[in-house]
Amino acid sequence: MREFSEARNWVQFHDPKSLVLALVGEVGELAELFQWLPADQAQALASDPKLKQRAGEEISDVFLYLLRLADELGIDLSQAANQKMSASEERFAISDVHGQAPLKS
Amino acid sequence: MREFSEARNWVQFHDPKSLVLALVGEVGELAELFQWLPADQAQALASDPKLKQRAGEEISDVFLYLLRLADELGIDLSQAANQKMSASEERFAISDVHGQAPLKS
Amino acid sequence: MREFSEARNWVQFHDPKSLVLALVGEVGELAELFQWLPADQAQALASDPKLKQRAGEEISDVFLYLLRLADELGIDLSQAANQKMSASEERFAISDVHGQAPLKS
Amino acid sequence: MREFSEARNWVQFHDPKSLVLALVGEVGELAELFQWLPADQAQALASDPKLKQRAGEEISDVFLYLLRLADELGIDLSQAANQKMSASEERFAISDVHGQAPLKS
Numbered sequence: 001m002r003e004f005s006e007a008r009n010w011v012q013f014h015d016p017k018s019l020v021l022a023l024v025g026e027v028g029e030l031a032e033l034f035q036w037l038p039a040d041q042a043q044a045l046a047s048d049p050k051l052k053q054r055a056g057e058e059i060s061d062v063f064l065y066l067l068r069l070a071d072e073l074g075i076d077l078s079q080a081a082n083q084k085m086s087a088s089e090e091r092f093a094i095s096d097v098h099g100q101a102p103l104k105s
Numbered sequence: 106m107r108e109f110s111e112a113r114n115w116v117q118f119h120d121p122k123s124l125v126l127a128l129v130g131e132v133g134e135l136a137e138l139f140q141w142l143p144a145d146q147a148q149a150l151a152s153d154p155k156l157k158q159r160a161g162e163e164i165s166d167v168f169l170y171l172l173r174l175a176d177e178l179g180i181d182l183s184q185a186a187n188q189k190m191s192a193s194e195e196r197f198a199i200s201d202v203h204g205q206a207p208l209k210s
Numbered sequence: 211m212r213e214f215s216e217a218r219n220w221v222q223f224h225d226p227k228s229l230v231l232a233l234v235g236e237v238g239e240l241a242e243l244f245q246w247l248p249a250d251q252a253q254a255l256a257s258d259p260k261l262k263q264r265a266g267e268e269i270s271d272v273f274l275y276l277l278r279l280a281d282e283l284g285i286d287l288s289q290a291a292n293q294k295m296s297a298s299e300e301r302f303a304i305s306d307v308h309g310q311a312p313l314k315s
Numbered sequence: 316m317r318e319f320s321e322a323r324n325w326v327q328f329h330d331p332k333s334l335v336l337a338l339v340g341e342v343g344e345l346a347e348l349f350q351w352l353p354a355d356q357a358q359a360l361a362s363d364p365k366l367k368q369r370a371g372e373e374i375s376d377v378f379l380y381l382l383r384l385a386d387e388l389g390i391d392l393s394q395a396a397n398q399k400m401s402a403s404e405e406r407f408a409i410s411d412v413h414g415q416a417p418l419k420s
Binding site for chain 1: 328332333336337339340341342343344346347349350351354
């Protein structure tokens with residue numbers, strides 16, 4: 001994403017607020033794929049190749065802007081995500097939360 | 106994330122619509138970090154260790170739900186993102202778009 | 211909202227991008243209220259006074275930033291919404307769409 | 316919105332989670348209008364009739380789903396928003412917060 005953006009001279013547009021808005025745009029497209037599907041049919045989406053393809057594209061769009069944002073902020077996404085997982089494993093002890101709807105993190 | 110969720114018996118809550126809503130919640134927290142900062146100060150965020158730490162956590166939260174969603178849908182995020190990059194490289198030829206604000210993808 | 215913001219000298223922060231990010235933050239809080247509820251229990255939310263109160267507050271937060279954004283852009287929300295409804299009534303003729311999941315508008 | 320939805324037999328799709336996702340889709344379209352504009356040019360949007368028209372439509376889309384959601388939950392949006400404003404006026408005393416970036420509400 002960094003190379004892609006530099007090659008097109010697009011890094012000038014990639015301040016954090018603009019990147020978050022772009023990410024929101026892609027999250028909106030992801031939401032639209034699922035919005036009117038009954039919850040159980042949304043699950044079945046995975047077996048429809050055409051919808052799965054589109055879901056993969058929208059998820060990727062969100063991911064790529066997220067990666068671009070992390071890069072602009074000097075954040076190593078892989079490292080940050082691993083730290084967050086470790087913190088969550090400690091915070092939500094299995095014996096405390098098993099089978100209960102997770103509290104918002 | 107899959108192991109973490111299975112160990113807590115949380116996969117039962119992870120239908121696509123619920124995961125997208127959870128992701129939206131985390132995107133909201135990410136947006137709140139930047140909302141009132143002047144655009145140029147948002148850029149400077151990277152040099153403030155405390156804000157960078159929080160940004161890393163919120164970006165990770167979005168990423169982890171995105172990964173969980175991809176997993177539930179049977180999507181290989183790494184593969185999907187690489188395909189999307191290749192498609193974008195073709196769609197936005199450097200000679201056509203250099204230095205112009207990218208069209209929404 | 212305009213008077214409230216002017217009295218606090220907050221209009222200086224209310225450029226459109228910042229207001230959309232603030233709105234996204236509130237949408238995130240609204241999403242969190244519903245994210246882990248089974249679809250049918252989300253419907254029952256209306257009968258739980260405490261949850262209904264919180265939903266009303268989050269919906270109001272989204273609405274108030276939306277109103278502030280419209281005001282900053284010189285848009286009369288009431289007039290714009292009525293125009294949109296008229297356009298949708300024409301676009302989605304009852305005989306064409308009755309009982310079918312609406313296309314995204 | 317209620318009459319419009321009932322006439323098309325669309326209320327069946329309007330459980331809270333689906334409506335929030337639809338709202339997220341419209342917020343995404345609103346974000347896309349502004350994402351790559353420099354903050355100062357976003358402000359100037361109001362003077363471009365074509366962009367103002369589009370912004371009015373996207374703001375209306377968000378508003379109409381918000382209204383539909385409030386209606387489904389039995390919430391009087393006008394009353395809830397007025398209550399929220401009163402609470403904010405008390406919470407953010409002018410003498411305390413004048414000219415300081417508002418805390419997230």
